[in-house]
Amino acid sequence: MAATMLAERFYTATRQIRLEEVPIPQPGPGQVVIKVAFCGICQSDLSxxxxxxxxxxxxxxxxxxxxxxxxxxxxxxxxxAEGDRVIPSAGRPCGMCRACRRGAFTDCYDLQLMAFAYDGAWAEYHVAQALGLTRIPDGVDMAQAALLADAVSTPFAAVVRTAQVHVGNAVGVWGVGGVGTHLVQLAHLAGAVPIIAVDINDAALERAKSRGADFTFRSDDPDLGHKIVEATGGRMIDVAFDAVGIPQTIRQCIEYLDTNGKAVSVGLSEQEINAGPFLDFNLKRKQLRGHLGYKSQDIAVLAEMLSYGRLDLSGSISQIVPLSKVTDGIEALVSKRGNPIRILVQP
Ligand SMILES: [Zn+2]
Ligand SMILES: [Zn+2]
Structure with a gap:
């Protein structure tokens, strides 16, 4: 092993990104060193x-x-052991708080986030806690595997855990960018029918169709309500996901729900949620749920789905950039050039 490695370094004070030669990290107790194959560029990295x-x-x-x-x-x-192909967990639980002592590591009160509270993986090597590693099954592509640690597991947990989508549920997805496209694909896998994608970007709507959306509507269509009535045979939507996180989209999600329907907020922003009139919300016993993250076991389930060919994420890799060109990848995601789903960094 060489003594140093190439790593991206973000300097908080100046907001500067530099590529530097740094010492290869050594594993402490309970840790492993991983040679990074791929690492995605996520919206939260941009934030x-x-x-x-x-x-x-x-x-x-x-x-x-x-x-x-x-x-x-x-x-x-x-x-x-050396040679094991793995996905590291994107967080380190403290191991000492009330939640950790009960084994509920995802609910840790003092969870440290990878790439925020400790060094991430836009580098040749990464030190990870052995606790929380997911084994990548034989035959699963390393590039697709990198998508499982957040990009796909967060929408998976939204569909399966927070929304509990069942076979036959009418599902709507507002905002079919990276997260929304996977919401459509995973709702399709969960048996949702019909699936309605709503966006203002025609190219993104067309892509949603290829992932399983039965209907695609523009959110600025004045006839949107009637179109959803028609698409659902009048019963409206059982589960509406808002992958955008602005007042207009969550309002539409809630407005077009069936009785007992659930609106699930996945997109994050500092704006306020507007749920419409109390009368409509309560008469129809509507629900509004917030979603964040996933559990480590969700990554393992998705890895198994990939290995059995139930899930194909090849279309989600929009671009692969070498580590030396990480800033090009960041720029492409910021500018949304070509509607990227995921851009991967390859050290
Ligand atoms: Zn992420
Ligand atoms: Zn804890």
Whole structure:
């Protein structure tokens, strides 16, 4: 192993990104060193750069959606060996709080986020906790595997856990960018029918059709309500996902719900939720749920789906950039050039 490696470094004070040679990290107790195969560029990485997400470190290596191969195992690690292909968890639970003591690591009160509270994987090597690693099944492509650590697992958990989509549910997805496209694909896998995609971008709507949307409507269509009535045979929507996170979209999600329907907010913003009149909301016993994140076992389920060919994410990799060109990838995502779903960094 060489003594140094190439890594992206984000400097908080100046908001500058630099590519630097840094020492290859050593594994502490319970940790492994992973040679990074791929690591995605996520909206939350951009939020750290723009200052919309607070930073807890003066300088940090970004990137939290990685796949790779274990090259070194630290003291006390059992069940993992050099050569194992893995997806690291994007967070480190404290192991000491009330939630952790009960084994509910996802609910840790002091969860440290990868690439925010400790160095991420836009680097040749990454140190990860053995706890929370997911094994990548044989035959599963490393690039698709990198998508599972957040880009696909967050919408998966929204569909399966927060919304509990059932076979035959009418599902609407507002905003079919990266997250929304996967919401459509996973709702289709869960047996939703019909699936209605709503957006203002015609190219994104066309793509949603290829992932399983039965109907695609523009959110600025004055006839949207009638079209949803027609598409659902008058029963309206059982589960409406808002992947945008603005008052207009969550309002439409709630407005077009069937009785007992659920609106699930997935897109994040600082704006206020507008749920419409109490009368309509309560008469129809509507529900509004907030969604965030996923559990480690969701990544394992998705990895298994990939290995059995139930899920194909090849169409979700819009571009692969070498680590030396990470800023090109960031720029492409910021400008939304070509409607990217996921851009991957390859060290
Ligand atoms: Zn992410
Ligand atoms: Zn904890």
């Amino acid at each position: 750290l750069i723009s200052g919309h997400f607070p930073s807890s470190l003066d300088v940090v290596t970004q990137g939290h959606e990685a796949s790779g191969t274990i090259v070194e195992v630290g003291p006390g690690v059992i069940g993992w």
